[in-house]
Amino acid sequence: MAAAKTHHHGNLREALVEAGIALLSEGGPGALTLRKAAARAGVSHAAPAHHFDGLPGLLAEIALRGFEMFHAHLDQRCRAETSDDPFAQLMAANSAYVEFARCHRALFQLMFVEVEHSTPPLRLAAVRCYGVLQEKCRPLCGDRDPAAFESAVWALTHGYVALGMAEPRPNAPAQVPSYETLLRMLVRPEGEPAR
Amino acid sequence: MAAAKTHHHGNLREALVEAGIALLSEGGPGALTLRKAAARAGVSHAAPAHHFDGLPGLLAEIALRGFEMFHAHLDQRCRAETSDDPFAQLMAANSAYVEFARCHRALFQLMFVEVEHSTPPLRLAAVRCYGVLQEKCRPLCGDRDPAAFESAVWALTHGYVALGMAEPRPNAPAQVPSYETLLRMLVRPEGEPAR
DNA sequence: GCACCGAACTTTACACTGTCAATTACACGG
DNA sequence: CCGTGTAATTGACAGTGTAAAGTTCGGTGC
Numbered sequence: 174m175a176a177a178k179t180h181h182h183g184n185l186r187e188a189l190v191e192a193g194i195a196l197l198s199e200g201g202p203g204a205l206t207l208r209k210a211a212a213r214a215g216v217s218h219a220a221p222a223h224h225f226d227g228l229p230g231l232l233a234e235i236a237l238r239g240f241e242m243f244h245a246h247l248d249q250r251c252r253a254e255t256s257d258d259p260f261a262q263l264m265a266a267n268s269a270y271v272e273f274a275r276c277h278r279a280l281f282q283l284m285f286v287e288v289e290h291s292t293p294p295l296r297l298a299a300v301r302c303y304g305v306l307q308e309k310c311r312p313l314c315g316d317r318d319p320a321a322f323e324s325a326v327w328a329l330t331h332g333y334v335a336l337g338m339a340e341p342r343p344n345a346p347a348q349v350p351s352y353e354t355l356l357r358m359l360v361r362p363e364g365e366p367a368r
Numbered sequence: 369m370a371a372a373k374t375h376h377h378g379n380l381r382e383a384l385v386e387a388g389i390a391l392l393s394e395g396g397p398g399a400l401t402l403r404k405a406a407a408r409a410g411v412s413h414a415a416p417a418h419h420f421d422g423l424p425g426l427l428a429e430i431a432l433r434g435f436e437m438f439h440a441h442l443d444q445r446c447r448a449e450t451s452d453d454p455f456a457q458l459m460a461a462n463s464a465y466v467e468f469a470r471c472h473r474a475l476f477q478l479m480f481v482e483v484e485h486s487t488p489p490l491r492l493a494a495v496r497c498y499g500v501l502q503e504k505c506r507p508l509c510g511d512r513d514p515a516a517f518e519s520a521v522w523a524l525t526h527g528y529v530a531l532g533m534a535e536p537r538p539n540a541p542a543q544v545p546s547y548e549t550l551l552r553m554l555v556r557p558e559g560e561p562a563r
Numbered sequence: 564g565c566a567c568c569g570a571a572c573t574t575t576a577c578a579c580t581g582t583c584a585a586t587t588a589c590a591c592g593g
Numbered sequence: 594c595c596g597t598g599t600a601a602t603t604g605a606c607a608g609t610g611t612a613a614a615g616t617t618c619g620g621t622g623c
Contacts, residue, residue, distance in 0.1 A: 303538040332527025
């Protein structure tokens with residue numbers, strides 16, 4: 174708010190990031206442009222240069238924001254899971270993962286493939302997200318190496334999402350099983366809730 | 369060869385695809401440009417329009433070629449695996465998967481995220497690649513639903529690769545376990561080669 | 564042999580992108 | 594009230610994809 178009628182924007186950095194995310198969610202990747210973001214924030218096309226290191230800088234900043242949103246989403250869905258069954262807890266986190274990717278396609282893709290700057294805060298935000306899944310994996314790990322088990326769950330989840338978004342869908346659309354089925358396959362040996 | 373000195377290229381379509389792949393492997397994504405590909409093929413910048421539906425068309429064609437290379441690579445590595453142990457067979461296919469992605473980063477990314485046209489032959493080529501893994505999964509499926517097991521293996525593998533290429537590496541570089549460890553975790557319940 | 568036709572390619576032009584340099588408007592400290 | 598520096602503007606440039614018009618050539622009908 175505030176920011177009077179001066180040609181100073183107030184806090185442009187923030188506005189540009191939000192404009193970028195909006196563009197991304199409205200028009201997919203490729204709709205995100207320095208100039209369009211600047212226009213949407215109400216400034217001239219060269220203004221962003223004073224706040225980011227060019228387009229890659231803006232992308233990195235948007236990715237950072239994306240990981241923060243991602244973490245918030247994971248966290249919220251985990252808290253919302255009332256059951257204290259370890260599998261239900263893990264499932265809450267991971268279905269939140271899938272849900273976020275579906276709900277923020279372009280942003281998700283940007284976060285995981287299109288960023289090339291990778292500042293320390295960005296890495297940190299990503300690690301925090303990993304931490305959520307890590308925590309939920311622990312109780313189901315059993316006698317396996319925790320790091321390996323976490324990585325497997327993480328890879329399974331991310332791969333499920335990535336393949337689900339890929340355009341030349343390798344497996345026919347109808348026969349793609351639910352995510353839960355896949356996760357159970359990885360966890361089963363220990364938990365045995367079976368049903 | 370041949371193609372005389374006429375201003376006709378002979379078969380430009382092919383040359384453009386190969387030029388595109390070369391650009392991709394030399395300068396990563398973003399180095400691939402209609403104009404650069406045209407220049408490398410020795411034609412003017414507007415020539416590609418007569419062979420592809422613009423840039424998306426070229427991308428789709430390159431992706432198709434990518435999947436064909438992918439399939440050839442998977443197939444070759446499978447044949448090269450002398451052991452008839454089912455796990456060794458599956459491992460051969462999947463390590464070929466990982467290897468291909470590492471060896472053709474930009475092309476791999478293009479194949480799985482940057483293509484938006486998705487012609488029928490492209491889908492078919494992708495399905496053929498899926499078929500290789502599918503076949504190797506069957507013997508290790510056990511009492512599980514085959515489709516679910518295949519999908520899990522596929523997702524695990526693809527996720528492992530995708531996360532390995534992602535820039536803001538979510539898990540610290542040192543602690544990332546070998547792919548084989550992850551795959552064993554998914555397969556174990558049946559095979560029990562254990563070591 | 565020759566005119567013609569259509570496909571392959573070139574030339575030209577345009578809108579749009581990221582980035583840079585020069586310039587202006589403004590808040591603030593002396 | 595005047596500098597000074599930050600935030601923004603304007604203008605320019607090279608490069609991008611794409612569309613339209615022009616050119617060159619291989620082949621076909623006569």
